[in-house]
Amino acid sequence: MxxxxxxxxxxxxxxxxxxxxxxxxxxxxxxxxNSIELSKIMDTTSAQVRKDLSTFGEFGVRGKGYDxxxxxxxxxxxxxxxxxxxVIIVGHGKMGEMITSNSKVLGKGxxxxxVFDKDKKKIGTNIPDLKMEVKDVEVVGEFIxxxxxxxxxxxxxxxxxxxxxxxxxLIKDGIKAILNMTTYKLELPKNIVVVDIDISARxxxxxxxxxxxxxxxx
Amino acid sequence: MxxxxxxxxxxxxxxxxxxxxxxxxxxxxxxxxNSIELSKIMDTTSAQVRKDLSTFGEFGVRGKGYDxxxxxxxxxxxxxxxxxxxVIIVGHGKMGEMITSNSKVLGKGxxxxxVFDKDKKKIGTNIPDLKMEVKDVEVVGEFIxxxxxxxxxxxxxxxxxxxxxxxxxLIKDGIKAILNMTTYKLELPKNIVVVDIDISARxxxxxxxxxxxxxxxx
Numbered sequence: 001m002x003x004x005x006x007x008x009x010x011x012x013x014x015x016x017x018x019x020x021x022x023x024x025x026x027x028x029x030x031x032x033x034n035s036i037e038l039s040k041i042m043d044t045t046s047a048q049v050r051k052d053l054s055t056f057g058e059f060g061v062r063g064k065g066y067d068x069x070x071x072x073x074x075x076x077x078x079x080x081x082x083x084x085x086x087v088i089i090v091g092h093g094k095m096g097e098m099i100t101s102n103s104k105v106l107g108k109g110x111x112x113x114x115v116f117d118k119d120k121k122k123i124g125t126n127i128p129d130l131k132m133e134v135k136d137v138e139v140v141g142e143f144i145x146x147x148x149x150x151x152x153x154x155x156x157x158x159x160x161x162x163x164x165x166x167x168x169x170l171i172k173d174g175i176k177a178i179l180n181m182t183t184y185k186l187e188l189p190k191n192i193v194v195v196d197i198d199i200s201a202r203x204x205x206x207x208x209x210x211x212x213x214x215x216x217x218x
Numbered sequence: 219m220x221x222x223x224x225x226x227x228x229x230x231x232x233x234x235x236x237x238x239x240x241x242x243x244x245x246x247x248x249x250x251x252n253s254i255e256l257s258k259i260m261d262t263t264s265a266q267v268r269k270d271l272s273t274f275g276e277f278g279v280r281g282k283g284y285d286x287x288x289x290x291x292x293x294x295x296x297x298x299x300x301x302x303x304x305v306i307i308v309g310h311g312k313m314g315e316m317i318t319s320n321s322k323v324l325g326k327g328x329x330x331x332x333v334f335d336k337d338k339k340k341i342g343t344n345i346p347d348l349k350m351e352v353k354d355v356e357v358v359g360e361f362i363x364x365x366x367x368x369x370x371x372x373x374x375x376x377x378x379x380x381x382x383x384x385x386x387x388l389i390k391d392g393i394k395a396i397l398n399m400t401t402y403k404l405e406l407p408k409n410i411v412v413v414d415i416d417i418s419a420r421x422x423x424x425x426x427x428x429x430x431x432x433x434x435x436x
Contacts, residue, residue, distance in 0.1 A: 011229065013426050017419035021403050041405065079422045080429045087421075095323075098316035099417070105313075107401070107418030109425070152428060155421075177428035179421055183325070185239050187259065193427040195420045199317070200325030201235035202413045203305075203373075203397055204297045207327070208231050209411040210370060210395035211298045 015052050018042060020075045027068045034065030081109025086151045087179075088114040088143070090166055091158035092122050092134050095181050099155065100127050113151065116140050118162075137166075141173035152176040160184045167194075233270050236260060238293045245286045252283030299327025304369045305397075306332040306361070308384055309376035310340050310352050313399050317373065318345050331369065334358050336380075355384075359391035370394040378402045385412075 022041050026033055035046040035053075042049065053059055053066075056078050060066045076082040087110050089096050096115065099105060103112055112130055116137040117123060123136045135143065144151050154175045158166045163184035170178065177193040180186055183201075186194050240259050244251055253264040253271075260267065271277055271284075274296050278284045294300040305328050307314050314333065317323060321330055330348055334355040335341060341354045353361065362369050372393045376384045381402035388396065395411040398404055401419075404412050 010423075013423050014419070016426070017416070017422045018403065020422070021401065021416070021419065025403065041403070078426065080425045081422055085425055094316050094320040098312050102312040105401070105417045106421055110418075110421055153424065176431065177424050179417075179424050183239065183323070185236065185243065185259070191431060193424055193431065195424040195427075197415065197417060197420055198235070198239070199323045199397075199415060200328075201232070201239065202415055203324055203328055203371075204235045204238070204299055205228075205231050206371065206395050206397050206411055206413040207298045207303055208234070208296065209413075213394065213409060213411060 012052055012055055015042070016056075016075055016078065019049075019052070020072065020079070023068050023072050023075070027072065031068055032065050033068055033071075035060065037065070076109070079109070081107070083109065084111050084149075085109055085153060086111050086113045086147070086149050087153040087155055088112070088116060088140065088151065088175075089155045089157060090116045090137060090140065090170065091156065091162075091181075092117040092119075092127075093157065093159065096155075096157035099157070101129055103129060110153075113147065113149070114140070114143055116143075140170065144174045153179070155179045155181060156186075157181045230270055230273055233260070234274075234293055234296065237267075237270070238290065238297070241286050241290050241293070245290065249286055250283050251286055251289075253278065255283075294327070297327070299325070301327065302329050302367075303327055303371060304329050304331045304365070304367050305371040305373055306330070306334060306358065306369065306393075307373045307375060308334045308355060308358065308388065309374065309380075309399075310335040310337075310345075311375065311377065314373075314375035317375070319347055321347060328371075331365065331367070332358075332361055334361075358388065362392045371397070373397045373399060374404075375399045 019038065035049040039046040039049045059071055059074060089099060089112060092100065092115055100112065100115055114135060115127060115132065116135050118137045122134050125134050127134065152175060154170050156163060156167055156178050160182045163182040164186060167178055167186050167188060171188060171192055180194055180196045183198055188194060237256065253267040257264040257267045277289055277292060307317060307330060310318065310333055318330065318333055332353060333345060333350065334353050336355045340352045343352050345352065370393060372388050374381060374385055374396050378400045381400040382404060385396055385404050385406060389406060389410055398412055398414045401416055406412060
């Protein structure tokens with residue numbers, strides 16, 4: 001696959017995840033889809049769909065559209081979720097628990113291999129769905145080093161006040177990618193990837209568009 | 219405030235929420251900030267910062283930068299969170315519980331006024347933090363109509379399979395904005411605003427950038 005990296009923006013990658021989600025719905029009813037049909041569901045133009053997908057290679061057949069199964073496979077390959085990516089969860093409060101008790105929310109390609117907290121009362125408690133115990137966050141470095149698989153991703157679910165310190169420690173321990181579930185805006189080295197799940201920010205965004213309805217454009 | 223609506227993209231609104239989050243951190247230490255300092259924290263250019271903020275009016279003073287408190291106030295006004303926006307939560311599973319037991323995650327400007335579920339075992343149970351009971355989703359229409367305040371926003375936290383049906387019913391009942399916490403890609407009329415909180419999609423995005431590290435650009 002020829003990745004023309006300079007062409008790839010945050011928004012393209014976000015849209016790739018949307019295409020994937022849509023294709024997985026559509027495949028229940030159809031084998032193929034064309035850019036016009038895809039663009040309608042995505043609420044964008046067919047030119048945008050073709051441009052987005054061509055960033056990663058030439059998939060469609062002119063006049064015939066895309067083979068859904070094949071396109072799903074290709075997007076999953078691009079996103080690296082056609083194989084298992086190990087993740088740890090740091091912080092087992094309400095947010096961490098929501099994930100560990102409902103680990104399907106992570107979707108295909110991700111496996112929780114460790115859950116950590118600093119609270120002595122939580123350490124050692126069992127997480128039935130994952131068949132593992134909450135570990136002491138002090139041993140997270142050891143855990144990452146002794147992990148046989150490549151372990152580079154952490155879901156950060158600590159309290160806001162601990163977010164920056166916890167993230168810096170994780171990076172020192174070898175973590176390269178952080179899904180930040182706190183509302184704290186982390187400041188980390190350039191080579192570390194961070195994506196924020198900020199419910200409050202998304203709600204603000206929603207509120208803006210509700211108050212300025214009709215002005216939304218993609 | 220002169221809103222040049224045609225200039226506003228999804229990304230600008232997303233960045234506004236990021237500016238707000240940063241400014242609220244910075245105000246602990248500083249009274250003022252200029253576009254260069256803001257751009258460094260945002261990992262973008264100072265021209266981009268000035269462009270983003272000028273979309274909504276002329277705030278900065280040339281050579282002096284922005285008054286942080288004033289800028290926070292203005293952004294909160296734009297996002298409509300300087301007053302209370304009522305929201306209901308539909309679906310009180312793990313995701314709904316994570317929010318109701320930790321309602322601070324919604325941030326300033328949002329108030330949970332009702333929580334609904336279809337599960338007879340959940341209906342009538344108490345939510346201590348909110349001092350309210352889970353109500354039968356059957357009465358949500360009635361609830362919205364009898365609500366003295368403007369109630370147009372719902373947080374959708376039902377199971378994926380119920381998402382589309384539940385959303386359509388909410389719209390019929392008067393809801394105009396949905397924060398979609400399911401992984402289902404809702405198909406709704408154009409005048410309805412939807413923002414997705416899709417943990418799995420954000421994790422895919424994170425994984426892409428981890429695997430293609432160094433290629434990320436804003």
